[in-house]
Amino acid sequence: MKSLRRVPLLALLALTSCGIPATGVVQAGGPASGTLPQTPVYFVDRNGGxxxxxxxxxxxGEPEAALRLLMAGPLEGEAGVGGLFTEVPGPATSVPLPTATADAPGTPSSDAPTVTVAGGTMTIGLPPGVDRLSDTGVRQMVCTAAAAYRLTRPSVDAVTAEVTDGAGWRVRGSDEGCPDR
Incomplete structure (x- = not known):
């Protein structure tokens, strides 16, 4: 019986003394990093979707930041090869916005829409120089702002948004019909 009790002890000793010396901290480059944060921005395809x-x-999670990216337009390759475009105009400016590329995905404008949320309603105020939008432009703004808002609030039900301009034009929409919702 004594020899059977020694077998587990001998096996444990054999596994723990495998001849690999102990080492200290080994430097192997920079700290681990994840992916960069992203937000969905809604552009229009060739079929109008x-x-x-x-x-x-x-x-x-910030709707205003997402709307600035929308106003910067699609990337150079997306507009040409992919056929993506936007019905949301960029800000009124005398200096042309830089062309978006893969390395510089668009410089956000300082003339961005304002977004406030009260209760279950989001209000999107168009910046000066951007007047009434087409129905598709309104859907782009509502879907983009609501998707950004949901990034940090995933349990929120449908987002209702009201888009307004400085002249008193208002239109309401919801993100219920947005793709990938």
């Missing part, structure tokens, strides 16, 4: 397009953002 909305397409959620991921954009890198420094402010995930």
């Amino acid at each position: 909305l397409v959620a397009t991921p954009r890198t953002t420094e402010a995930p």
Whole structure:
């Protein structure tokens, strides 16, 4: 019986003393990093449908930041090869906005829409120089702002949004019909 009790002890000793010396901390480069935060921005495809397009953002969950990316337009390759476009005009400016590329996905404008949320309603105020939008432009703004809002609030039900301009034009919409919702 004594020899049977020694077998597990001998096996444990054999496994723990395998001849590999102990080492200290081994430096192997920088800290681990994840992916950059992204937000969906809704552009229009050739058939007139909305397409959620991921954009890198420094402010995930912020509708105003997402709308600035929308106003910067699709990337150069998306507009040409993919046929994506927008019905949301860029800000009124005398200086042309830089062309978006894969390395510089669009410089956000300082003339961005304002977004406030009260209760279950989001209000999107168009910046000066941007007047009434087409129905598709309104859907782009509502879907983009609501998707950004949901990034940090995934349990929120349907988002109702009201888009307004400085002249008193108002239109309401919901993100219930947005693709990829």
